[in-house]
Amino acid sequence: MQITSPTFKDNAAKALADAQLQKALGNVRAGFIDKRQKAADALPEFEALRDAARDIKNHTLAHLDLYLETYAEKVEAAGGQVHWAETAEDARNRILEICRRLGAKTVTKGKSMITEEIGLNAFFEEHGVTPVETDLGEYIIQLRGEHPSHIIAPAVHLNKEQVEEDFRRVHTHLDPSRNLDEPTSLLGEARAVLREKYFQADVGITGANFLVAETGTSIIVTNEGNGDLTQTLPKAHIVVASIEKIVPTLEDVSQILRVLARSATGQDMSVYTTFSTGPRRDEDPDGPGEYHVILLDNGRSAMLGTEYQEMLRCIRCGACMNHCPVYHAVGGHAYGWVYPGPMGAVLTPSLVGVDKAGHLPNASTFCGRCESVCPMRIPLPKMMRHWREREFERNLNSAVARYGLGLWAFFAKRPALYQFATGTAMRLLGAIGKGKGRFAALPLAGGWTRHRDLPAPEGKTFQSQWAERQKKMKAKAA
Amino acid sequence: MTTPRDNILAKVRASLGRKSDDTARRAAVTDRLQRTPKGVVPRRGQLPQAEKLDLFCKMAEAVQASVARVASTADVPQAVTDYLRQKNLPAHVRMGADAFLAEMPWSGQKNLTIESGRAKGSDEVGLSHALAGVAETGTLVLASGPDNPTTINFLPEHHIAVIRAADIEGDMEAVWTRIRATYGKGEMPRVVNMITGPSRSGDIEQTILLGAHGPRAVHIVVVEE
Structure with missing residues (x-):
């Protein structure tokens, strides 16, 4: 897909001015945070499970080559085929080959971020294959020609009136006077329209939440049941998964499943957790005749052994963006590529380059909420800081930013001078702002004061207050 | 010629800084796959069998499944008929060839017709045998096989699953x-x-609605004998 991360600042400004979007984003704040907290509080072992989940992925990543070999052998032993793909292009070509061989015209798809990453839908359309998204949110945004704005709630940027408009525009075979006021009618209509598509499709494509090395099993976790119909009814099921989705055993995946749904939607378990191993067996009455796994690297192997390795523990629950004040303000599209929010701010520079995505790790207040809710305990703020360092080393910041940082560094390395300069500045600003207690405009701070007033300092710096307090405490102790 | 598999594995090994001697790493992997260690198992489900059953029913109802408890397999056909009546559904059920279900006295239900084989898109009610339940979360566990078509779990509007209490x-x-x-x-x-409750979606304004693509209702019949 077209990457617009380089214009993050413009994207964000537009998002802030978009009334529809701002209304819809209220649903993120209201819809996820309390539910996650309740689900976590109801399970005394939740924090211990987060530790266990982190340790399982760390062990797996340290032995990834060996687990990948085991996994592939088990898939093949169950009659499935593994297609190793180094790049997005390789993956697209392998998928198209399978579809061509089967004469596929229509392909149904379960919700999958990895197929967004490889731009599969656009590629299919260029090559005469019709992709049909079957997850309700994905279906809606496909009708609109958009991309997901959230990794588990792809249409979270929309309001129901917009969905109604799209359904009336596209479902022209239905009575134009039908009532679509209620979300239940919209859901019912999508259900009926997509029912036919499952049966028409020649190939069904899903992602995978996990791949189990012990048994050669792929797992999808869903609530709607669309992924299951997508993979059960057509002639072939293609699983597209990146190499870090591996977990060693069924017990290991059970540990991680306990933190996945709770962190994502606040459910104890998602409705459907489906474990698939190979194609239809001899006497099976249903199931796909062929089972393929596209095992994709696309930049993951290069993240191993670097300060970004821990990002490969990510299980795509979305908790980091659900709790992110920046995501709440601008939504997912502003981030400009497949993965938004804090996890996107770390992953996008790794996969497309910090030269293109350098704004993303800067779009953070480092408030730390993402790390505090990440079920896999990924230190997201620390990794965003690493990206800022890489950006600086590679001379990618603007001249103004570099000059400002240089100036700050000059003072920061000279504590006496730093304290004198900041102390003087605070006293000066405090004196000027005494009347109103705030500034509506200040030189060099236009980015702040355009949107809100800057509170006037009340005289002393933090450091001088700290020093005074220490002195008092010492005097008391003596 | 190197294959994509070789290239990816070589890149992974290079990034991990692995040398040719992998003996210790291989031993660690073999050990984990052999032992399948359990990790943290929540205390919630660690109960005597009778309480496990109660917890299973409570958790299943909490996710909008309905539950009927019957004394023996002989009571299942009546429980199915009761559910169909209560929901105003036609007396017609799709069912696999599962032996546990097949041996039940279906002939006692005069008006009930049973169709076997994989489900069709137009089926109203599907009936299947759950091989196990998970009390911790009220989850049904079903396995595909010659007698258990997967489509029955997803295509019908109503899904009835029969489970033995001892399998929870x-x-x-x-x-x-x-x-x-x-x-x-x-x-x-x-x-x-x-399967943990009926199909649902929150994709429109984050409001949870039941009956997305899978069954709109899940009814569990627990056989307590």
Whole structure:
């Protein structure tokens, strides 16, 4: 897909001015945070499970080559085929080959971020294959020609009136006077329209939440049941998964499943957790005749052994963006590529380059909420800081930013001078702002004061207050 | 000529800084796959069997499934008929050839017709046998096989699952022990479906609605004998 991360600042400004979007984003704040907290509080072992989940992925990543070999052998032993793909292009070509061989015209798809990453839908359309998204949110945004704005709630940027408009525009075979006021009618209509598509499709494509090395099993976790119909009814099921989705055993995946749904939607378990191993067996009455796994690297192997390795523990629950004040303000599209929010701010520079995505790790207040809710305990703020360092080393910041940082560094390395300069500045600003207690405009701070007033300092710096307090405490102790 | 597989594995090894001697790493992997260590198993499900059953029913109802408890397999056909009546559904059920279900006295239900084989898009009611339940979360566990079509779990509007009380386990880990005992270590049925309540979606304004693409209702019949 077209990457617009380089214009993050413009994207964000537009998002802030978009009334529809701002209304819809209220649903993120209201819809996820309390539910996650309740689900976590109801399970005394939740924090211990987060530790266990982190340790399982760390062990797996340290032995990834060996687990990948085991996994592939088990898939093949169950009659499935593994297609190793180094790049997005390789993956697209392998998928198209399978579809061509089967004469596929229509392909149904379960919700999958990895197929967004490889731009599969656009590629299919260029090559005469019709992709049909079957997850309700994905279906809606496909009708609109958009991309997901959230990794588990792809249409979270929309309001129901917009969905109604799209359904009336596209479902022209239905009575134009039908009532679509209620979300239940919209859901019912999508259900009926997509029912036919499952049966028409020649190939069904899903992602995978996990791949189990012990048994050669792929797992999808869903609530709607669309992924299951997508993979059960057509002639072939293609699983597209990146190499870090591996977990060693069924017990290991059970540990991680306990933190996945709770962190994502606040459910104890998602409705459907489906474990698939190979194609239809001899006497099976249903199931796909062929089972393929596209095992994709696309930049993951290069993240191993670097300060970004821990990002490969990510299980795509979305908790980091659900709790992110920046995501709440601008939504997912502003981030400009497949993965938004804090996890996107770390992953996008790794996969497309910090030269293109350098704004993303800067779009953070480092408030730390993402790390505090990440079920896999990924230190997201620390990794965003690493990206800022890489950006600086590679001379990618603007001249103004570099000059400002240089100036700050000059003072920061000279504590006496730093304290004198900041102390003087605070006293000066405090004196000027005494009347109103705030500034509506200040030189060099236009980015702040355009949107809100800057509170006037009340005289002393933090450091001088700290020093005074220490002195008092010492005097008391003596 | 190197294959994409070789290239990816070589890149992974290079990034991990691995040398040619992998003995210790291989031993660690073999050990984990052999031992399948359990990790943290929540206390919630660690209960005597009768309480496990109560917890299973409570958790299933909490996710909008309905539950009927019957004394013996002989009572199941009546329980199915009762459900169909209560929901105003036609007396017609789609069912696999599962032996546990097949041996029940269906002929006692005069008006009830049963169609076997894989489900069709137009089926109103599907009936299947759950091989296990997970009390911790109120989850049904179903395995595909010659007698258990997967489509029955997803296509019909209403899904009725019959489960023996003795097959309700406290946690997922106990289910894996059962599956290994039946299918062999490292082996799986083609599909294992874990189902926790009826299908739902929150994709429109984050409001949860039941009946997205799978069944709108899940009814569990527990056989207590």
